[in-house]
Amino acid sequence: MSYNIYEINEDLKEFIPKEIVDLQERATWGNPKRGVMDLPYSKELVEEHSLCAGCPESAALRYILASLPNPEDTIIVNSTGCTSLVFPHIALHTVHSLFGNQNAVASGIKRVLEIRFPDKVKDVVVLAGDGATVDIGLDCTLQSFFRQERITTICFDNEVYANTGGQESGLTVKGYVFKMAPKGKQFDKVPMWQLAIDSGCHYVARLTVSSPKRVEQVIKKAIYVAREVGPTYVHLYTPCILEIGLNSDDGLEEMRNRDKERFAFFEYMTPHAEEVINKVKEECLL
Amino acid sequence: MYYVARVINDECSKYNCKQCTLFCPEPNTLMYNDEKHHAYVNEERCKGCALCVYVCEHLLKRNAIKMVMPEVHAD
Ligand SMILES: Cc1ncc(C[n+]2csc(CCOP(=O)(O)OP(=O)(O)O)c2C)c(N)n1
Numbered sequence: 001m002s003y004n005i006y007e008i009n010e011d012l013k014e015f016i017p018k019e020i021v022d023l024q025e026r027a028t029w030g031n032p033k034r035g036v037m038d039l040p041y042s043k044e045l046v047e048e049h050s051l052c053a054g055c056p057e058s059a060a061l062r063y064i065l066a067s068l069p070n071p072e073d074t075i076i077v078n079s080t081g082c083t084s085l086v087f088p089h090i091a092l093h094t095v096h097s098l099f100g101n102q103n104a105v106a107s108g109i110k111r112v113l114e115i116r117f118p119d120k121v122k123d124v125v126v127l128a129g130d131g132a133t134v135d136i137g138l139d140c141t142l143q144s145f146f147r148q149e150r151i152t153t154i155c156f157d158n159e160v161y162a163n164t165g166g167q168e169s170g171l172t173v174k175g176y177v178f179k180m181a182p183k184g185k186q187f188d189k190v191p192m193w194q195l196a197i198d199s200g201c202h203y204v205a206r207l208t209v210s211s212p213k214r215v216e217q218v219i220k221k222a223i224y225v226a227r228e229v230g231p232t233y234v235h236l237y238t239p240c241i242l243e244i245g246l247n248s249d250d251g252l253e254e255m256r257n258r259d260k261e262r263f264a265f266f267e268y269m270t271p272h273a274e275e276v277i278n279k280v281k282e283e284c285l286l
Numbered sequence: 287m288y289y290v291a292r293v294i295n296d297e298c299s300k301y302n303c304k305q306c307t308l309f310c311p312e313p314n315t316l317m318y319n320d321e322k323h324h325a326y327v328n329e330e331r332c333k334g335c336a337l338c339v340y341v342c343e344h345l346l347k348r349n350a351i352k353m354v355m356p357e358v359h360a361d
């Protein structure tokens with residue numbers, strides 16, 4: 001059964017676009033067991049958008065939105081970048097923050113929601129690019145970890161400022177040349193997953209989005225741990241096929257290649273986080 | 287117009303894999319019909335990236351989806 005925020009007045013139904021009717025009748029609300037295996041059949045919580053054909057960020061968004069255990073009570077905070085082109089087309093509460101401020105905004109939202117709805121589970125998730133998370137927003141990102149804010153931070157690492165046409169970021173690989181980084185990157189890729197551990201995150205994962213099921217597992221773990229313990233961080237490789245000169249059907253192969261090297265699956269959890277994950281597994285929610 | 291994906295239904299229905307529906311980057315574009323046992327493409331939403339062909343042909347060594355130029359009906 002669909003969630004009632006999307007219940008359409010019967011008298012108006014014939015005038016409502018099909019996609020909205022589908023959100024009521026064919027989306028997976030109210031079911032924490034929802035996941036990527038619903039994708040072939042259900043109405044997704046994201047509509048058509050303007051990301052490039054074949055962009056792995058699009059696939060990542062499908063998997064994440066399909067995996068949220070509590071979408072009707074999830075608030076996603078975004079920042080400027082290619083991901084922000086998708087946010088107007090997502091059927092959830094989303095907030096577009098000033099570039100780099102996303103973790104500060106999310107921390108405030110989470111704290112207020114805990115006061116306003118003390119008996120309700122409200123998940124706050126940050127979703128932003130590498131430039132927003134690790135360069136311009138690094139201060140806010142790390143402060144939210146130090147302060148043990150109970151939010152999940154997801155970084156879409158395409159190793160470049162894609163939306164502004166190819167400047168290097170802290171997550172660019174040393175030596176890489178981009179259109180607007182002609183000399184090549186002069187220092188090493190920032191190991192953000194390690195910074196997240198050192199700064200107090202209770203669950204950290206690094207992976208590509210080449211395996212939808214794995215993305216689902218990681219997102220669910222990160223959200224359940226953030227709910228009960230403290231900050232969690234998910235680092236996803238979503239290559240910008242445009243800026244690295246690949247064709248639209250090359251993104252998956254690129255990720256499968258990186259699965260074997262700098263984006264080999266890595267997972268860290270504190271003992272408290274492990275307890276929560278085991279409990280959720282016993283409840284068959286993972 | 288541009289090339290879009292089209293499922294070869296008889297070929298696809300030999301399997302029950304649904305893999306292309308997961309790897310298509312676009313939402314609600316490549317879906318699966320359980321009664322007819324094959325995937326199908328919502329051609330108006332397809333951006334023509336051809337990742338589904340990579341998955342079906344290259345990863346799964348099958349031949350159940352191809353890129354076609356859709357018919358254009360001028361009014
Ligand atoms: C305060 C502020 N500074 C700079 C910008 C310009 N800007 C827009 S998108 C972007 C790059 C985003 O890069 P990233 O976070 O890696 O996301 P991507 O586009 O690569 O997905 C920048 C610098 C801005 N919008 N606001």
Ligand code: SF4
Pocket residue numbers: 050051052055056057082158162163239240241242243
């Ligand atoms: S510019 Fe790169 S990251 Fe942005 S939509 Fe295109 S392929 Fe994706």
Ligand SMILES: [Mg+2]
Pocket residue numbers: 129130131156157158159160161162169
């Ligand atoms: Mg980027």
